[in-house]
Amino acid sequence: MTQTACKIRGLEKSFGQNHVLRGIDLDLHPGEVTVLMGANGAGKSTLVKVLCGYHRKDAGQLELMGTPFDPADAAEAISLGVVTVHQNINDGVIPDLDVATNLTLDRLTEPGAGLFVRDRELREQARRVAEGMGLTMDVRTSVGDLDVADRQMIAIARAMARAPKVLILDEPTSSLSATEAERLFELIDRLRGQGVAILYISHRVSDIRRVADKIVCMRDGAISGIFTEAPLDYEGAVSAMLGHRMTDVDITPQQGADPVLELRGIRLTSDAAPLDFTARDGEVVAITGLLGSGKTKMAEVVFGLSQPLAGKMQLDGQVYSPAHPRQAVARGVFMSPKDRGSNAVIPDFDISDNMTLPFLGAFSRGSFLSGRRQRRATDAMIERIGVVCQGGSDSILTLSGGNQQKVMIGRWLIEPSRVLLLDEPFQGVDIGARRDIGRHIRATAQGRATIVFVSEIDEALEIADRIVVLHEGAVAGEHINQNIDLTALVSQVSGPAWEEAGAEG
Amino acid sequence: MGNERLLNFAIKYGFLILLAGLILYFSLAAPGFASPRSAVFVLQSVAITGILALGVTCTLVVDGFDLSIGAVATSALMLSAYAMVVLELSAGMAIVLCLLMGAAVGLVNGLLIVKFRVPDLLATLGMMFLLIGLQRIPTQGNSIATGMSLPDGSTAEGTFSSTFLWLGRHRLDFFLENLVPLPVVVFLLIAVGIWLFLGFTRQGRLMYAIGSNERAAGLVGTPVSRYKIMAYMISGVMASVGGVLLAARLGRGDIASGTNLLLDSVAAALIGFAVLGAARPNAFGTATGALFVGILLQGLTMMNAPYYTQDFVKGAVLVIALVFTFYLSSRRGVGGH
Structure with missing residues (x-):
């Protein structure tokens, strides 16, 4: 390996009392794709924001190609060669303008740019940029008319026009289909060939399998695992990301009585397998899985916020197909949504x-x-x-x-319910309150079915009688919460695709 | 901390103290200000504005805005005149038509905003233009009065019925003979009604919930769209009530009247944010805000301030009230944590 593109040593960042980054050491090498994994709140977005100049670091050293790097704002980070493509694609493009203008926008703001826009020249430049990226669309198309993948490509192409040394991609495939994602991966391969150091944030097994040269896991503001040897140990990475300290909560799993809520052949997304699920009276079921595994989608379907693509639901043996939360509440199906600040x-x-x-x-x-x-x-x-x-x-x-x-x-315990859905009930909740809530949910569980949606395995182990693992919209495993085989659970969370990868490779 | 207590006190009672101070000052400085007749005059001058302001308060509560209220009021004014003078309908029919028109405009506003996703300011601005234009079409831009000539060459034979005029001009005996005009009574009744509705019913509470966090309100099963449409319908009906009262007072379909209604009533509603430190739309504040402006103008007029300073004074009051609401409350918010 030649020079290190970006060297991070002892990086720290706090917001008030909240110590978000606790000494990060990380190297990004040219021509290498580093995948960064971490649960919500692990600090990965803060790390990205420090790198792209959005936040100032509190302590530690940053070096870019051997020279100290401490950007005061996003513009400085970009001019020094660290470019970020954010998760929200529309932040990266201007939908009302055509492809050519989008690709050459930065030239228009450069000092010395003329008063009048010379369209023909700009189009020529844009065409060259597009060809360099393997894009084939007409540069006069309006960006708003392109599909999501093309827009993403344009955003990346814009970033590449500045010849960055480090490119940060934040969940770039989150709104792409499989074929669209493949085009993105080809582009990443091309950039890797050109010697760009890429920091790629994602949880998708298929993504990571396809592009990663190295996996770095973060947990609680620190690096909890680095995996560099091929074949990459994805399970180990998930395990390092989620962690599973044994919990000191004693649970005697309840069997549950009659079925209350039954899902039959529910399809959450177009490329997900049908999902069957039963929740019984008096039991607490935890649904766990990575981001994008379909947890939230499943909660939304049961609460009438979105409609499944196929399948049927039954509540107490009766047909149940709520079109609106109001109808769900009227049938005794309550939901405490995630992100309480914006949703509750x-x-x-x-x-x-x-x-x-x-x-x-x-x-x-x-x-x-x-x-x-x-x-x-x-x-x-x-x-x-x-x-x-x-x-x-x-x-x-x-x-x-x-x-x-x-x-x-x-709020949802005031009236008796048949089904109580709790989506990420422990988000932004300290350990004491988390115990209180868990204890109370379990103490009142009789007379209803309780379904808790959590990303962290710890939380599932603390509250549930039964743990159901979702992976890409389908049930990947089910465990009674007693002497659980954690290795098996973690491997189900990370998904079966990993083993197939080994077989294919 | 003494400082913080003082700040809280200032936020909560500052505006009411200012109001009391004003009344005291004018009573001493302007002879005749502190009399029942003068008080009733103030009430009369703010009654119609106040009714419109109470309507727009309902849309502010759901975090919306209704710019069409002034136009709805003048449309109701023209419609009632047209119904009685040209169509020769009874007073009752004219009033019913106006209220229906107000409700229909509110419904359209609501549907534009909720179903067609037009931003509230733009939807109601569009509706305002549409109504200003529409109310001129039937009379070719003329005012309506008995004896006017119609487009087909005939003369309008109908008259404003006396029952209708009674609404705008009758005065009830209260301590003194012929003291309180009916529009003031209507204003006070509506103020109490809206105050009870917004502050003490579950529908009102849900409307505040929608205004504060629409997503969260929807996720507990509130029919958000229905409530928003309802808010605009209340606003439309209130504006048409204001228009009817204005027509009854004027006794003719005056095309040029009611130009200041929109700004005055929006100002009253916004001044209302500052009353009792509510920092949000509320019926008591709106009514107080309307009174505040009325008292100030009455006092200044009695002290011989020229009429053309009125808008300036209103503007100054509004800006001060907004500073009260937003700056002081935000400081309290910071101090509280």
Whole structure:
């Protein structure tokens, strides 16, 4: 290996109390694709943001081609040769302009650019850039008319026009189909040949298998594993990414009584296999899997937020096909969504109004709300799940993340439910609140089926009677939560495709 | 901390104290200001604006905005005149037509915003233009009065019925004879009604939830679209009530009246954010905001301030109120954590 393109030593970054990067050491070499893996909150996006000049580092050294590198803003990072293509493709292109303008936009802002745009010349330049990238479309097409993959290519081509030394791709295949992704991989191969150091962030097995020269895992703000030897140990990488400390929660798995919710032949995406699943009365089922494994999609289908492509659902033996969350709630299917900040918290309301929001009808006479009844129910729930606050009239925003989450979950425990869906209930929740919530969910589990969607295996082990592993929209494995074979579980999370890869190669 | 307590106190009661101070000052400085007649005059001057402002408050609550209220009010004014003078309908029919028109405009606004995804400001701006144009077509841009000549050559024979005019001009006895005009009573009734609806019913609470976090409100099963459409319909109906009262007061379909209605009522609703430190739309604040502007103008007029300074004064009040709401509240937000 010649020179190191980007050398990171002891990189640290904190936001207030929150120590996000705790001493990262990492080398990126020219002509090498480094895949970066990490669960939500592991710090990988912060790392990327430091590299692309969005955040300043607190401590540590960064070197680019042997010279110190400390970009003050994104423009400086780009001019020094670190270019990032973000997950949201439309951030990288201007959809209303044509391909030629998109590819040459930077020339227009260069100092010394003339007042008038010389279209013919720009088109010629753009054509050369496009050919260099193996793009075949007419440069006069409007970018908005292109498909997602082509737009992504344009975004990358724009990035490449600046001849970067390091290219960062953040989940580039998240909105691409398999064939579109293949075109992206060909482009990556080409760039690798040109000696660009590529940092590639993804969890998709198929991606990683196809492009990775090296896998780096992050966990809790530190590098938890580096895998460089072929064949790459993907399972080891997933295991390093998720970690599984043994938990000190004792669970005696419940069998569950009659089936409450049954999914038969549900297809979540067009390229996913049909999914069968049953949740029983009194049991807590954890659905786990990597990002994009279909967890959220499954929760949405059960709660009536999106429709499955095929298959049927039954609730207590009756046909169940909600078209809207309202219908789901009316049948006793409740969901506490993930990302409470954008999906659940009403920031202008106090605890009491937030807690009673779904069932205001039960707290009113005619149309008129009874503040007293709301407060009584809220105080009882605050007591039951241990929300730390002065009282129900505190603003929701004065609470810590864990306590806010308790309110959001408590909201759905006020009325009895048949199916309770909890999507990432432990997101941004400290360990104490996490234990409280888990204990309370298990204590109240009788009389309903509880389905918890979590990415972290630890969390599944802490709360569930049964763990179901999803992989690419299909069930990859199922375990009763007692003396679980963790190696098998982890290998199911990472997906069967890995072993096939070995066979093919 | 003393400082923080003071800040909280200023945010909460500052505006009401300012209002009380104004009243006190004008009472001392302008003889005759502190009399029932003068108070009623203030109320009368803000009644119609206030009714419109209460309607637009409902759309602000769901994080929307209705720019078409002024145009709806003038359309109702023209429609009621046209119904009685040209079509020779009864007062009751004219009023029903106007309310239906207001509801229909609100429905269209709501559908444009919810179903066709047109941003609220643009949808209601478009509707405003459309209505301003539409109300001129039947009369070829003329005002409507008994005896006017119609496009077909005949003369309009109908008249504003006395029942209709009674709505705008009758005064109830209250302590003094013929003191309180009916529009003021209507304004106060609507203010109490909207206050109860937004503040104390579950529908009102859900509307605030939608305004604060629409996604979260939808994810607990709230029919978000229906509530948003309802907010625009309330706004449309309120505006048409305002228009009917204006027509009843004027007694003719005056094409040029009601030009200031939109700005005045939006200002009242926005000033209302500052009342009691609510920092969000609320009916009590809106009514107080409307009164505040009315009292200020009445006082200044009685102290011989020229009429052309009025808009300047309103603008200044609005800007101060907005600073109250947004700057002070944001400082409180920072201080609280």
